[in-house]
Amino acid sequence: MTALEQHSELRHELIAMKAADQAAAPRANSDDPAEQLAWRRVTARHGDRLRTLLEKHGHWPAAAEVGEEAALGAWLVAQHADRQLDVQRLALRLLEQAVQDGSAGPEGPSRLAFLRDRLHVNAGLPQRYGTQIQGVAADGAPVPWPVEDEEKLDAHRAEVGIPPFARYTERHAPAGKRA
Numbered sequence: 001m002t003a004l005e006q007h008s009e010l011r012h013e014l015i016a017m018k019a020a021d022q023a024a025a026p027r028a029n030s031d032d033p034a035e036q037l038a039w040r041r042v043t044a045r046h047g048d049r050l051r052t053l054l055e056k057h058g059h060w061p062a063a064a065e066v067g068e069e070a071a072l073g074a075w076l077v078a079q080h081a082d083r084q085l086d087v088q089r090l091a092l093r094l095l096e097q098a099v100q101d102g103s104a105g106p107e108g109p110s111r112l113a114f115l116r117d118r119l120h121v122n123a124g125l126p127q128r129y130g131t132q133i134q135g136v137a138a139d140g141a142p143v144p145w146p147v148e149d150e151e152k153l154d155a156h157r158a159e160v161g162i163p164p165f166a167r168y169t170e171r172h173a174p175a176g177k178r179a
Contacts, residue, residue: 088118
């Protein structure tokens, strides 16, 4: 029995949560409070379920055992569990272990960086990699949440395979202001 076959139930559940997460994501920034509430309900339900799955599984669900789509699904659910810092902390700890032991795959370091930044922002701490954007300035430039060391930002990003901040934020700039 292959690892994918052995973990097929977990794989299917993570893929289903990923699909629901992505379908609901446009509601997150809706002007309609009912749509925002629907988004929060999806992320809370998924966060609760992810906590249960991670506790039962005992380690981060790596692509080698659940497939890349399911591993991405686990990360997206953790990333979007903004009101469940306990879930984000558990996911961060397990993903850190997976990155350290090499089981997180090539995407592991950058996903860990994004999750660490997200948790830090949610906990009111400065982020390290500048992955979380709080808004857009009057001139259209993206404004990150506070960063711990702006001078080392691009060096930290390079360490985990994330493009330099200016290139990363280019996609957020208004159409007429893109390089």
